[in-house]
Amino acid sequence: MAESKIKNVAVIGLGKMGNPISRHLLNGGFGVTGFDVDPKACKAVACKGVAVAASPGEAAVNADLVIVIVAFEDDVETVLFGDKGVTSRARPGTIVGIAATISPEGMASFTERLSQLGFIPLDIPLCRGERPAEAGKLLITGGGDKEAFDACRPAFATFASSIYRLGPSGAGQVGKMVNNLILWACISANHEGFKLAGKYGVDEIAMREMLLDSSASNWALETQVGRHAMPWAEKDMMIVLAEADRLRVSLPLSGTLKEVIKGIKIERDEHFPYNKPQK
Structure with a gap:
């Protein structure tokens, strides 16, 4: 075939x-x-x-x-x-x-x-x-x-x-899992960075232009994908953490990241899609 x-x-x-x-x-x-x-x-x-x-x-x-x-x-x-x-x-x-x-x-x-x-x-x-x-x-x-x-x-x-x-x-799913882990990490870092900058009254547009031209530049910041709903973010991180447990690999940042993502979604009043439990 x-x-x-x-x-x-x-x-x-x-x-x-x-x-x-x-x-x-x-x-x-x-x-x-x-x-x-x-x-x-x-x-x-x-x-x-x-x-x-x-x-x-x-x-x-x-x-x-x-x-x-x-x-x-x-x-x-x-x-x-x-x-x-x-x-x-x-x-x-x-x-x-x-x-x-x-x-x-x-x-x-x-x-x-x-x-x-x-x-x-x-x-x-x-x-x-x-x-x-x-x-x-x-x-x-x-x-x-x-x-x-x-x-x-x-x-x-x-x-x-x-x-x-x-x-x-199976290698493709590993690639997607790692991609998602890094993507949600970048989105979380962007979110917390702008939250901090906002407390100082820094111009958000100017700040973003500066960051895109700096060592902090990332795809999520460039596309502003983090401004949109993130319905699958928690599911993605559940996969990462479940695989880490299965393989007996310690990923402490990923555990924290899942909670950060959940916090962002709570702030935005976003819910887990369909409230469907994962295996």
């Missing part, structure tokens, strides 16, 4: 990331079939010409590549292995790319199970957020079989301007 040209792609999850990704794939000349549990999300892509299926399995029937973009690890479990999941209808040899941000340990489990069923697993979590998704300028931090990954590059290039393969399956 990996040697064949990718022609048809199934996108499972048509929300703020899956919607633009499916449109970019379609505009790039790929056949695209999508699925989402939300009828409004399905209608939104159908209006743009994306075919919509009644289940993840149905979406994957003719797919050469399946891209899974759902919120939580147990959602990945359901869309892959549920009664009407991807593996119930997809052809053996289909490449299954997990774009959801999940734990490396979870990815290892999915890799083993998909491989045993004859599928080719890749992990392809996405960085940069919603605006780059709309612009087709996401970053993929990937892992998995090199031949299969390379076969997917033309499809990935329709929605990602930066594509990295970091190693075997």
Whole structure:
């Protein structure tokens, strides 16, 4: 399968990331079939010409590549292995790319199970957020079989301007985990720095221009991503800390960072998405 040209792609999850990704794939000349549990999300892509299926399995029937973009690890479990999941209808040899941000340990489990069923697993979590998704300028931090990954590059290039393969399956989730740890650290430092500067009445705009030209410059400060809602920040840090516990690695800064992020969200009256417990 990996040697064949990718022609048809199934996108499972048509929300703020899956919607633009499916449109970019379609505009790039790929056949695209999508699925989402939300009828409004399905209608939104159908209006743009994306075919919509009644289940993840149905979406994957003719797919050469399946891209899974759902919120939580147990959602990945359901869309892959549920009664009407991807593996119930997809052809053996289909490449299954997990774009959801999940734990490396979870990815290892999915890799083993998909491989045993004859599928080719890749992990392809996405960085940069919603605006780059709309612009087709996401970053993929990937892992998995090199031949299969390379076969997917033309499809990935329709929605990602930066594509990295970091190693075997699971390496992509490690890359995303480390990216998120550093991102939230920068956002937290920016937040506390400006809070302190504000007490002195320093001009915030001038301060930001100075910092961007200084050794404190960082991507979060440049893009001002920290000014937007951070619905997945706590989930990201839960993954970091759970993996650190599993590996018996001490990450004291990460423990503090999780609480700082929680404090920022409390200040903004932001809530954890859906209040859904993590595994």
